[in-house]
Amino acid sequence: MSVSAFAAAQWTRATGAGVDPHEYRRVTDGLSSVADWGPSFLRTGHGYLERAQDAGSSVSAGAYLLMAARWFHLATLAPYAEAPRAAAEADHALGRALTVLEPGARRVSGEGFTGWLRGPVDAPGTVVVVPGLDSAKEEFLDLVSALLARGIAVFAMDGPGQGVLAATTTLRPDYEEVVGRVIDALGVARVGLVGLSLGGYFAARAAALEPRVAAVATVSGPFHLDWEELPPPVRDIMARRAGGPDAAREFAHHVDLAALAPRIAAPLLVADGGQDVIPGVTNGEPLARLAPHGTYLSVPHGDHLLGNARPDWLLHVSDHFTHTLPETQT
Incomplete structure (x- = not known):
């Protein structure tokens, strides 16, 4: 399956999970093959971790962490050697978010x-x-x-x-x-x-x-x-x-x-x-x-x-x- 077809097949699932549809398109439009899916989604998640670290409030930090968890989870949807790492990062980001937002x-x-x-x-x-x-x-x-x-x-x-x-x-x-x-x-x-x-x-x-x-x-x-x-x-x-x-x-x-x-x-x-x-x-x-x-x-x-x-x-x-x-x- 081409990466464009794979991205189209995951479109409503990803947006249903709560990622921004415009950002999803920007990320997936930059992929040259399905093999790039996991690394690219991991990078996007790490970008949200950086935003959380620099956030001006705990509410914003928690929201960024929740978004990171979504992107890390979506990284596991394509065959990818680092999928266990992505799942672990999703789990960790969710835990950090809830610690901040819901003690x-x-x-x-x-x-x-x-x-x-x-x-x-x-x-x-x-x-x-x-x-x-x-x-x-x-x-x-x-x-x-x-x-x-x-x-x-x-x-x-x-x-x-x-x-x-x-x-x-x-x-x-x-x-x-x-x-x-x-x-x-x-x-x-x-x-x-x-x-x-x-x-x-x-x-x-x-x-x-x-x-x-x-x-x-x-x-x-x-x-x-x-x-x-x-x-x-x-x-x-x-x-x-x-x-x-x-x-x-x-x-x-x-x-x-x-x-x-x-x-x-x-x-x-x-x-x-x-x-x-x-x-x-x-x-x-x-x-x-x-x-x-x-x-x-x-x-x-x-x-x-x-x-x-x-x-x-x-x-x-x-x-x-x-x-x-x-x-x-x-």
């Missing part, structure tokens, strides 16, 4: 997970944000902010094979085990889950098998994967994150919610984009239909992760937890 934010880590718990200690509920195949806790800061604005506590996490843990762990299908350990570590009775992309599968599976999941939403999550039909770039990413082609194939065979969907007792919102058509991926409509309390939100013009249609789903998902999660805490 009450708490790092919580355990076997197979790490992340940040943010929000009021007396929140009516807690939502766990679950990333996907090559996403991370630094990618969905706008969703976290929307949930925090409603008074909900939010734990944005990396799980096995994700974000800063991708260097030392691999993807695993039994994500309900990870979610169970997260709930224990957070010290709450029940949680909401929102999963994005492959995280939608993780969230739905956990909602079916972990009884302490009280509300759930998926965004561009797969109902089923067919390894033989998946595009080569998706297979390659899965192989890197799962520990090799054979492990990736085995992992993909587990991604099927047909038997689990009827076991999801929690209120479920499934959001999909009508333009999100990836060979080998069955979108979430069957999940919403088979779940006892499922609702389907289809955005006809939306692409994968609905980065081109944020007003059409972001507030709906936030409202879903506002209306359902407090009711389940009583």
